[in-house]
Amino acid sequence: MNTTADPQAFTRPIDRWFASYSADHQNPVNQKIHYVAVPLILWTVTALLWCIPVPGTWFQAGFWCALAMFAAWSFYYRASRPLGFGMLAVFIAMAWFNRWLYGEIGGAMLLKVAIAVFVLAWIAQFIGHKIEGKKPSFLTDLVYLLIGPAWILGKSFRAFGLKF
Template sequence: MKTLQQQLINYAHYHRSKRNILTHFIGIPLIVYAVLCALARISIVTDPLYVTAAGVAVLITSLYYLALSFSLGIIMVILLSLLSLAAMPVAGLAFIPWLIISISSFVVGWFLQFVGHYFEGKKPAFVDDLIGLIIGPLFVVVETLFVLGLYKELEQQIIAAAGPTKA
């Protein structure tokens, strides 16, 4: 398994344009939310547990993030749990409204991703490595933490290996 730094550096090579990163701040959360809305509709009811496919997806991805970094993993657990909770009311809607919200969030999110990659002039990271689909949400959180002045050492490692962001 690649380290946190290796995963983020690999992902950063495809994301050095500030405009691309900005589109990801909106697009990736929309995509994750859309997927959780769709998966929250699939449930396994066993007394006394009520388990959804969204819950299973959050658990599996959270374990991966925790394996990469405990502190960042905890942040991801909290954020994914909150998004999963926000998806539950949508999953409870009638079929057509649920489908419209899930699909439109997914489409808008991906549209923003591709606009960002147009600015970047590079293909999305997942084209070369599917793990990029899991690293994307972590990358957005890490970039947000960098803006807040946190995780400076990690930021410097990424800049040293992938280069600085550009306008």
């Protein structure tokens, strides 16, 4: 995909989102930072949601995380079925990891770890954008907070010759 092409030239919304996101992420160092920081931020958000107490006895820890994952997955699935299934696999892995960590270290420690990783990953993101010389995409549209993880996954798909 030519990342310097006009984003409006693509027919699918996901292609336009990716073209626009790619235009803000041309520097190889910034891209490498994003390959690490974006998945970490996604994980921390799921972990933070995992730690929100659930009222009553019908639901267990992770309920709010599952709701948010379902909403995000719906966005990805509508944008591209292959990306939707890829993100579903990512979400299942993160949910499993969160459940395991919650059981091993408890909710209070999971919360502390997630906050620390969240802050460090965002610092890395802003350093990457300082190197890039462009502001983060989400400052123009919050949807880019959802596009970042899909963009990373899309790059992985392309690396393996998979279409999305």
